[in-house]
Amino acid sequence: MANTLTSRSQDYAQWYNDLILKGALADYSAVRGCMVIKPYGYALWENMRDVLDKRFKETGHQNAYFPLFVPKSLFEAEETNAEGFAKECAVVTHYRLKADPNNKGKLIVDPNAKLEEELVVRPTSEAIIWNTYKNWIQSYRDLPILINQWANVVRWEMRTRLFLRTAEFLWQEGHTAHATKQEAIEETEKMIEVYAQFAEEYMAMPVLRGVKSANERFAGAEDTYCIEALMQDGKALQAGTSHFLGQNFAKAFDVKFSDKNNQLEYVWATSWGVSTRLIGALVMAHSDDEGLVLPPKLAPLQVVIVPIYSKDEAVRARLDEKAQELVNELQAKGVRVKYDNDDSTRPGWKFAEYELRGVPLRVALGPRDLENNLAEVARRDTKEKQSVSLDGLGDNLIQLLADIQQNMYDRALKFRAEKSTKVDTWEEFVQVLDEKTGFIYAHWDGTSETEEKIKELTKATIRCIPFNNEQEEGKCILTGNPSKQRVVFARSY
Amino acid sequence: MANTLTSRSQDYAQWYNDLILKGALADYSAVRGCMVIKPYGYALWENMRDVLDKRFKETGHQNAYFPLFVPKSLFEAEETNAEGFAKECAVVTHYRLKADPNNKGKLIVDPNAKLEEELVVRPTSEAIIWNTYKNWIQSYRDLPILINQWANVVRWEMRTRLFLRTAEFLWQEGHTAHATKQEAIEETEKMIEVYAQFAEEYMAMPVLRGVKSANERFAGAEDTYCIEALMQDGKALQAGTSHFLGQNFAKAFDVKFSDKNNQLEYVWATSWGVSTRLIGALVMAHSDDEGLVLPPKLAPLQVVIVPIYSKDEAVRARLDEKAQELVNELQAKGVRVKYDNDDSTRPGWKFAEYELRGVPLRVALGPRDLENNLAEVARRDTKEKQSVSLDGLGDNLIQLLADIQQNMYDRALKFRAEKSTKVDTWEEFVQVLDEKTGFIYAHWDGTSETEEKIKELTKATIRCIPFNNEQEEGKCILTGNPSKQRVVFARSY
Numbered sequence: 001m002a003n004t005l006t007s008r009s010q011d012y013a014q015w016y017n018d019l020i021l022k023g024a025l026a027d028y029s030a031v032r033g034c035m036v037i038k039p040y041g042y043a044l045w046e047n048m049r050d051v052l053d054k055r056f057k058e059t060g061h062q063n064a065y066f067p068l069f070v071p072k073s074l075f076e077a078e079e080t081n082a083e084g085f086a087k088e089c090a091v092v093t094h095y096r097l098k099a100d101p102n103n104k105g106k107l108i109v110d111p112n113a114k115l116e117e118e119l120v121v122r123p124t125s126e127a128i129i130w131n132t133y134k135n136w137i138q139s140y141r142d143l144p145i146l147i148n149q150w151a152n153v154v155r156w157e158m159r160t161r162l163f164l165r166t167a168e169f170l171w172q173e174g175h176t177a178h179a180t181k182q183e184a185i186e187e188t189e190k191m192i193e194v195y196a197q198f199a200e201e202y203m204a205m206p207v208l209r210g211v212k213s214a215n216e217r218f219a220g221a222e223d224t225y226c227i228e229a230l231m232q233d234g235k236a237l238q239a240g241t242s243h244f245l246g247q248n249f250a251k252a253f254d255v256k257f258s259d260k261n262n263q264l265e266y267v268w269a270t271s272w273g274v275s276t277r278l279i280g281a282l283v284m285a286h287s288d289d290e291g292l293v294l295p296p297k298l299a300p301l302q303v304v305i306v307p308i309y310s311k312d313e314a315v316r317a318r319l320d321e322k323a324q325e326l327v328n329e330l331q332a333k334g335v336r337v338k339y340d341n342d343d344s345t346r347p348g349w350k351f352a353e354y355e356l357r358g359v360p361l362r363v364a365l366g367p368r369d370l371e372n373n374l375a376e377v378a379r380r381d382t383k384e385k386q387s388v389s390l391d392g393l394g395d396n397l398i399q400l401l402a403d404i405q406q407n408m409y410d411r412a413l414k415f416r417a418e419k420s421t422k423v424d425t426w427e428e429f430v431q432v433l434d435e436k437t438g439f440i441y442a443h444w445d446g447t448s449e450t451e452e453k454i455k456e457l458t459k460a461t462i463r464c465i466p467f468n469n470e471q472e473e474g475k476c477i478l479t480g481n482p483s484k485q486r487v488v489f490a491r492s493y
Numbered sequence: 494m495a496n497t498l499t500s501r502s503q504d505y506a507q508w509y510n511d512l513i514l515k516g517a518l519a520d521y522s523a524v525r526g527c528m529v530i531k532p533y534g535y536a537l538w539e540n541m542r543d544v545l546d547k548r549f550k551e552t553g554h555q556n557a558y559f560p561l562f563v564p565k566s567l568f569e570a571e572e573t574n575a576e577g578f579a580k581e582c583a584v585v586t587h588y589r590l591k592a593d594p595n596n597k598g599k600l601i602v603d604p605n606a607k608l609e610e611e612l613v614v615r616p617t618s619e620a621i622i623w624n625t626y627k628n629w630i631q632s633y634r635d636l637p638i639l640i641n642q643w644a645n646v647v648r649w650e651m652r653t654r655l656f657l658r659t660a661e662f663l664w665q666e667g668h669t670a671h672a673t674k675q676e677a678i679e680e681t682e683k684m685i686e687v688y689a690q691f692a693e694e695y696m697a698m699p700v701l702r703g704v705k706s707a708n709e710r711f712a713g714a715e716d717t718y719c720i721e722a723l724m725q726d727g728k729a730l731q732a733g734t735s736h737f738l739g740q741n742f743a744k745a746f747d748v749k750f751s752d753k754n755n756q757l758e759y760v761w762a763t764s765w766g767v768s769t770r771l772i773g774a775l776v777m778a779h780s781d782d783e784g785l786v787l788p789p790k791l792a793p794l795q796v797v798i799v800p801i802y803s804k805d806e807a808v809r810a811r812l813d814e815k816a817q818e819l820v821n822e823l824q825a826k827g828v829r830v831k832y833d834n835d836d837s838t839r840p841g842w843k844f845a846e847y848e849l850r851g852v853p854l855r856v857a858l859g860p861r862d863l864e865n866n867l868a869e870v871a872r873r874d875t876k877e878k879q880s881v882s883l884d885g886l887g888d889n890l891i892q893l894l895a896d897i898q899q900n901m902y903d904r905a906l907k908f909r910a911e912k913s914t915k916v917d918t919w920e921e922f923v924q925v926l927d928e929k930t931g932f933i934y935a936h937w938d939g940t941s942e943t944e945e946k947i948k949e950l951t952k953a954t955i956r957c958i959p960f961n962n963e964q965e966e967g968k969c970i971l972t973g974n975p976s977k978q979r980v981v982f983a984r985s986y
Binding site: 027029030031035036037038039041042043045046062063065066067068069070071074076079082083086087088089090091092093095096097098099106107109118119120121131132135136141147151152154156168170344 | 536556567583602644
């Protein structure tokens with residue numbers, strides 16, 4: 001299996017697709033741009049979701065569920081938002097099929113079942129949610145509203161890629177309502193930090209935290225905060241966003257509250273989301289030419305135990321017994337472990353398969369090992385193998401999982417440091433972008449025109465203006481106009 | 494709040510709606526037939542989902558996710574299934590909106606963005622899933638496939654009711670593929686029993702387990718097994734179904750496998766599902782004229798502690814301290830508990846509010862109680878109040894939660910027993926149906942025509958033919974033709 005993978009240096013995009021398909025994370029579907037998330041990929045998503053969901057609840061949020069469809073008249077109410085998504089909306093126009101009179105057994109759309117008003121399949125839920133909040137908010141006592149929803153959304157993208165950009169994807173979207181601007185901004189900041197910590201602590205993926213330029217802002221937001229990760233090909237990936245929406249949606253949907261002084265005010269809003277795109281980021285941040293490399297905290301399977309059977313039934317029984325002991329111990333300690341004693345495949349095949357699947361630790365247990373009270377432990381991240389005593393093996397494995405998690409983060413951080421470059425001239429900028437790749441810290445004159453021009457010329461965009469960015473006088477790499485700070489450029493997914 | 498509820502005897506349907514809306518489980522939305530599931534309702538669904546998900550995984554299933562959309566040509570492939578759902582399909586015909594040239598700021602569907610093939614928003618996922626399984630199944634080694642998905646589905650119902658029948662709803666749908674008929678039937682049976690145990694042990698709702706008559710079968714199934722519950726108005730509610738699909742979908746999508754003898758065979762299938770409809774069932778099975786009555790095992794909040802404050806700050810501090818001790822103890826023991834010391838509402842208001850919300854246990858803690866080392870504990874199910882010693886109160890509350898769970902089940906079981914009637918004549922049948930209501934055990938000649946006729950005359954349907962049904966000679970209540978068994982009739986939701 002594994003040796004049929006395309007290597008990263010050969011064709012990075014193909015390597016990625018091979019991993020997703022052969023690593024059994026997802027599959028193509030019969031629907032243009034939509035994918036099937038296979039059990040292994042979905043288990044990864046469940047682990048991500050569970051951690052995030054817990055963090056959302058700890059930070060005071062509750063889950064709810066809003067309709068999939070948005071009537072067109074609501075969708076267009078916040079004009080900037082509507083304009084931003086109009087070009088990629090799936091639209092329901094009819095509510096019935098009927099038998100095709102000319103083609104037995106086939107169906108056609110029933111022209112008599114045309115909807116009076118078309119329904120947009122949600123590309124994001126601000127419109128339907130703020131139309132609902134209108135009914136829930138009268139007084140400052142009704143605020144804040146801190147709601148999250150786990151849902152599917154549809155954006156009709158023309159060029160799709162498994163996990164990274166699909167017409168339908170799964171995500172969570174938080175939508176909060178506040179009495180003051182300050183409180184809404186604090187919420188926006190709090191949630192981007194929740195995402196950043198999740199990316200770093202669980203995905204072992206260091207991220208830049210910062211603000212988007214006006215060009216890259218969410219349609220309808222006053223400010224978009226983001227986390228940006230660096231992939232192994234030196235391209236950036238936006239991994240999560242948190243938007244301060246100001247009073248834009250409150251004004252579009254006329255959502256006012258009476259404050260403590262009985263004055264009517266528009267409500268302040270935020271929204272924030274991460275999606276199954278994170279799985280694509282995870283794969284591209286860590287994996288190698290042998291397959292997936294998954295961080296232990298999120299890996300569906302953390303430890304796999306493979307017996308090296310001999311023909312001696314008694315030896316087999318002892319191997320099974322020893323392995324089962326280890327499984328029991330690890331499970332009791334909360335480790336996701338599997339004993340793969342399937343007799344129909346050979347150990348070598350299993351080794352390659354679990355390597356491909358990115359299982360952090362593999363324990364091989366053979367008759368000779370057993371005699372010597374040893375097991376062979378292989379780390380997926382470094383591919384190191386070592387003989388480890390069976391005494392205390394469970395705890396050693398747990399420590400190793402922690403080491404792998406840390407090592408993966410450190411490695412990614414080192415990679416990012418190496419691929420972060422300050423440049424001061426346009427020539428340097430273009431050269432680094434094309435040859436070294438990565439995050440480029442460069443001066444920019446702060447105008448949308450310049451950013452647009454740089455994008456046209458190089459396909460690089462401003463990924464973010466980092467929080468607490470160092471202020472430094474300089475000259476814009478393109479225009480030479482004065483600049484007060486460097487911003488982070490990169491080509492991106 | 495609570496005293497503005499419609500009573501059950503006044504108007505059962507209105508009582509139900511009042512409970513859903515005022516109990517903050519759900520709200521209407523701007524989209525015809527779609528509802529908003531509010532945080533309290535969603536928390537209930539999360540509790541249900543978590544229990545079921547665990548049971549599915551324990552019985553060997555994995556979660557995955559398949560596309561929301563089904564291309565029309567796939568949808569129509571299994572003709573019986575397609576015909577069954579064609580009349581209630583939301584259809585996506587376009588993938589873009591554009592600015593309305595005649596109406597600034599408004600959008601219209603872009604006629605140039607018409608899909609070549611229309612997409613049906615899934616009313617159920619057999620078609621898209623079996624089209625995928627085709628690629629996953631070659632050999633008997635690929636079987637069984639045991640997959641479940643948690644998803645939203647859309648059925649364009651003409652008459653909708655919150656939770657019970659909505660255009661969009663949340664559900665899980667299991668889709669399994671097997672090498673033999675026997676194994677598929679065993680899976681179908683296993684999963685209906687998973688549902689039955691969930692309904693009885695967690696929802697405290699006794700259910701009949703049985704087989705649907707041909708008229709009531711799922712479109713595309715060879716057999717539909719169901720669980721049927723009885724609501725307080727004497728109407729039945731189908732709470733879950735498990736379908737043996739035979740080889741219908743394998744034939745429609747040409748899914749064959751080579752068996753151990755290298756013979757190509759069609760794959761055998763099952764599907765099974767429960768939905769947010771269960772929340773409607775839960776509400777109607779147990780609640781009363783004061784509000785929701787939720788079974789402790791699923792209640793989002795199991796215990797609420799309400800302080801009866803005096804003006805004395807020192808006493809308040811002691812109440813807070815004692816309450817916090819109890820909260821800590823209960824949380825450590827896994828109880829979902831809240832200390833409501835919000836000063837802006839009075840205890841009486843809180844009592845009514847938590848009664849309306851169906852919180853199983855309310856603990857009131859006042860200065861007098863504290864002096865006497867007592868608390869007042871009120872059960873939601875029986876409305877009994879008792880003074881209970883603060884010593885060992887935590888464990889007593891946990892025992893009371895178990896008692897309430899059992900009592901709710903016993904009460905519902907008793908109600909069902911009282912509302913289950915054997916009848917032998919048509920006159921009796923009609924009279925019981927109209928006056929006593931409930932489940933009616935009556936002889937039926939086994940024909941679809943008779944069942945249809947009975948439905949036309951009385952709106953009663955055969956809810957199920959119970960598993961292991963007693964065989965007994967008799968005469969059909971409508972036709973007088975010979976019958977071998979009684980079946981269960983009722984009017985239903």
